[in-house]
Amino acid sequence: MDHTPGTADTTQGGDFDPRQAAGLLDQATLQARRTFTPLTPLLLTFRAVALLVVFGGFWLSVRSQRPYTGHLSGAAVGVAVVLILINIGWSGLAIARAGTGVSGPAQRKWAAWTAIMVVAWIVGYAVAAPLYHAGASHPAWGLYPASAPLLIIGLAGAAVGAAFRYWPLAAALLAIAVVAAAAGFGGPANSWLTVAIGLCVVYLGIAAFTAWAQRRSVVRL
């Protein structure tokens, strides 16, 4: 067959050029990956910014406390509640959209993973409430909610992620645990700032990795 690459007509019964085939294969794969990925790079970037704003807001509201009391401002808590609700709504929609029409063992595994992580988040932060009511000192209280719940969530998530062979997620959750552990050394107020910046960086990293994984070519190495 003698023809110039890239000029084949693929809709009228002409030749299907390998270059066109490679382009079409990559395009179809990219579209499918985007469609089936529940945690999109945009959603992950939103989470990164939301975490920076929420934990950064907490830090702003406690950083000038002398002596440190750990009480968060109403505005910081309000912003956090709004961003958490947006995240829950957006995530729910994204997961439902990605899973529409899809069935099989991987879907059930993903549902189990989501349920475990929701429980881990609830348990991680639920532990803080009894500590507060038990009258833990303010420095301990101030240090604890910034680092310990995330340490629990990060380690539990990394273990479950490894068991499920979700290696990128396991690595990301381990990074969250490392950030939480590092925050424990920052002092009661600055631990919020460490968590804010650390989690933002981790989530931006996950977003970048997800975007790369979606875009990587099937044909070209």
Place this chain on the structure above:
Amino acid sequence: MTGAELDPLIHVPTRLRIVATLAALPERDALSFTRLQDMLGLTPGNLIIQLRKLEEADYISSTKTRNGSVQQTNVALTSQGRAALRAYSHALRDLLGGLDIDATSPATPSITISAEDAEAQQTRRPGNSHSDRQR
């Protein structure tokens, strides 16, 4: 020129898109016929024809489930289908590697689409499908 050969069953735009879409799912996961049709923008008739050809080659499997009074068909790529797509990707890579080295060569490898496949391609649209008309 390399000795790579492109699987003629996959080397058709519509079927390539079907296989690539199903391959993006984890192994053994299936996609409903309607979702696949929506994603590819094909008419039901065209999609059925292409799926039948892939199923005859054991590249895909289809199962029917009943949810109340509604019957749903799910389609999944088989392990043979995944292996075939992998081999096809490798063959493309080999061919394109050869083309990169000798980009001016007029002897670009290609496969002619059969008249039947060409007709299927002509019915591909966006904005002209049964599902679009239903909306």
